[in-house]
Amino acid sequence: MTSNNPKIITYIDNIPSHLSLKVNPNEEMRLELASFSLMKDTIIDVDVATNASFIGAYADFSTGSFSFKVNVYLKGEGASCLWKLASLSKNADKKVFEPSVYHQVGHASALMSNYGIVRDSSSLIFAGESVIAKGSIKSSTRQEAKIIVFDKDGSGRASPILRIGDNDVLASHSASIGRLNEEHLFYLESRGLSHEEAKRLITLGYLKPIEDYFSDSKIKNRIDMAIEGGI
Amino acid sequence: MATLSIKNLYVSAKGTPILRGVNLDVNEGETMALLGPNGHGKSTLLAAIMGNPAYTVDKGSIFLGDQDVLKMSVDARSKAGLFLAMQYPSEIPGLNSSDFLKAAMNAHREKPLSLFEFYNKLQTAYKQMGIPFEMTKRNLNEGFSGGEKKRNEILQMLLLEPKLSLLDEIDSGLDVDAMQIVAKAIRNEQAKGMGFLVISHYARLYSMIHPTKAAVLINGKIALQGGPDIIERIDKNGYEWIHDELGIDIEKEIDAPMNNVSIGACATKVKINDKQ
Numbered sequence: 001m002t003s004n005n006p007k008i009i010t011y012i013d014n015i016p017s018h019l020s021l022k023v024n025p026n027e028e029m030r031l032e033l034a035s036f037s038l039m040k041d042t043i044i045d046v047d048v049a050t051n052a053s054f055i056g057a058y059a060d061f062s063t064g065s066f067s068f069k070v071n072v073y074l075k076g077e078g079a080s081c082l083w084k085l086a087s088l089s090k091n092a093d094k095k096v097f098e099p100s101v102y103h104q105v106g107h108a109s110a111l112m113s114n115y116g117i118v119r120d121s122s123s124l125i126f127a128g129e130s131v132i133a134k135g136s137i138k139s140s141t142r143q144e145a146k147i148i149v150f151d152k153d154g155s156g157r158a159s160p161i162l163r164i165g166d167n168d169v170l171a172s173h174s175a176s177i178g179r180l181n182e183e184h185l186f187y188l189e190s191r192g193l194s195h196e197e198a199k200r201l202i203t204l205g206y207l208k209p210i211e212d213y214f215s216d217s218k219i220k221n222r223i224d225m226a227i228e229g230g231i
Numbered sequence: 232m233a234t235l236s237i238k239n240l241y242v243s244a245k246g247t248p249i250l251r252g253v254n255l256d257v258n259e260g261e262t263m264a265l266l267g268p269n270g271h272g273k274s275t276l277l278a279a280i281m282g283n284p285a286y287t288v289d290k291g292s293i294f295l296g297d298q299d300v301l302k303m304s305v306d307a308r309s310k311a312g313l314f315l316a317m318q319y320p321s322e323i324p325g326l327n328s329s330d331f332l333k334a335a336m337n338a339h340r341e342k343p344l345s346l347f348e349f350y351n352k353l354q355t356a357y358k359q360m361g362i363p364f365e366m367t368k369r370n371l372n373e374g375f376s377g378g379e380k381k382r383n384e385i386l387q388m389l390l391l392e393p394k395l396s397l398l399d400e401i402d403s404g405l406d407v408d409a410m411q412i413v414a415k416a417i418r419n420e421q422a423k424g425m426g427f428l429v430i431s432h433y434a435r436l437y438s439m440i441h442p443t444k445a446a447v448l449i450n451g452k453i454a455l456q457g458g459p460d461i462i463e464r465i466d467k468n469g470y471e472w473i474h475d476e477l478g479i480d481i482e483k484e485i486d487a488p489m490n491n492v493s494i495g496a497c498a499t500k501v502k503i504n505d506k507q
Binding site for chain 2: 183
């Protein structure tokens with residue numbers, strides 16, 4: 001059982017270049033990251049023990065080109081990991097995200113979910129891996145990546161990797177990259193929403209859900225402002 | 232006047248002609264059944280009326296009363312009183328149903344609804360459609376079953392109160408109970424004066440909503456128009472008699488070109504050349 005009082009770790013902008021975290025048995029940890037200014041290369045390692053849960057959320061509205069890695073090690077049975085990323089890349093920035101999870105024992109679950117919007121001539125890459133070690137039966141793991149590329153010089157790439165070392169596991173991944181979906185726009189416009197409003201709502205749908213993972217309403221508001229300003 | 236008047240309409244998709252001279256009038260408050268073999272342009276006609284950018288109108292006109300529909304943006308068509316219940320409603324990730332409905336309803340009004348009015352209308356409509364109110368918290372159509380999506384289309388119709396609703400196979404994916412609910416909602420709106428242009432492959436839905444007229448679309452044209460007796464005839468005998476009686480050769484399904492979508496490795500879906 002996880003405790004009722006999760007440990008919350010928050011970094012706004014000053015995210016350390018290397019962070020090592022440990023989630024003890026039966027504990028819950030929430031890592032809340034948000035960046036709005038210049039961002040640099042970062043590596044985060046997280047060990048998750050038996051029946052412990054790790055929830056990591058990163059709202060990235062930073063500038064600059066960087067590589068961001070998060071490695072979550074599920075070390076005990078019943079461990080779980082939920083990773084959520086919402087990223088907006090602009091100008092000529094090149095951002096690479098590698099959210100990875102390593103199932104080292106069985107009966108552990110992970111969902112790695114990454115959403116991004118690419119503007120201008122920037123590039124955004126989601127390239128995490130989900131690895132299930134041999135013997136880690138009854139594990140469940142999922143990778144999701146969705147990117148909308150707004151402008152014609154921008155580029156988005158999602159290459160989720162699954163490495164499965166044993167049978168009797170659940171593993172899945174999905175990725176979609178593309179321009180704003182014409183069918184989605186048509187659907188919303190056919191309900192009376194203007195082209196601009198439809199575009200805005202679809203984009204909001206990619207970024208706004210990250211707010212649910214922040215406990216401080218001031219940070220939620222700041223993310224809201226960054227979304228409205230960025231799209 | 233909310234008469235829909237279509238004259239000599241030619242529509243193509245990615246360069247392939249689909250509609251080739253459609254003439255059709257749907258009068259105010261009328262329910263017209265639109266029949267025809269698969270691939271002869273029924274859905275294309277509804278999509279073109281609503282302004283789906285995947286289809287190009289090459290020739291002809293569509294008027295709603297005295298308004299030139301083809302000159303209007305998609306949202307303006309909605310505001311003018313047209314509604315299209317789609318065969319495959321889009322799933323919009325991250326867009327909360329209730330936020331969407333509020334935005335759509337307010338787009339149809341000069342003054343935004345008060346929160347109280349909005350929730351009242353929403354609750355009534357969800358109840359009428361037999362959809363749990365918790366579904367307002369879900370993302371628009373995301374993870375909905377086929378039947379839930381179809382009910383959700385009719386729910387939007389009830390909330391947006393169009394003059395003319397275009398229903399594209401609203402009954403596919405519905406179980407018997409859901410079909411009753413949908414048919415009842417349609418009958419209620421008929422009684423209030425809403426007009427309908429309805430595509431269905433099954434006589435069952437038609438028998439529940441009693442169309443006043445029927446039209447048959449063959450080879451991209453209206454081959455035949457008349458009363459609801461046509462529905463029964465087609466249900467019993469198919470389309471061959473039209474060939475025999477009217478001398479129309481029924482072409483094989485008109486193949487619209489595939490969408491430019493490639494499925495690559497890792498199920499990565501990349502849309503190529505998709506215009507913004």
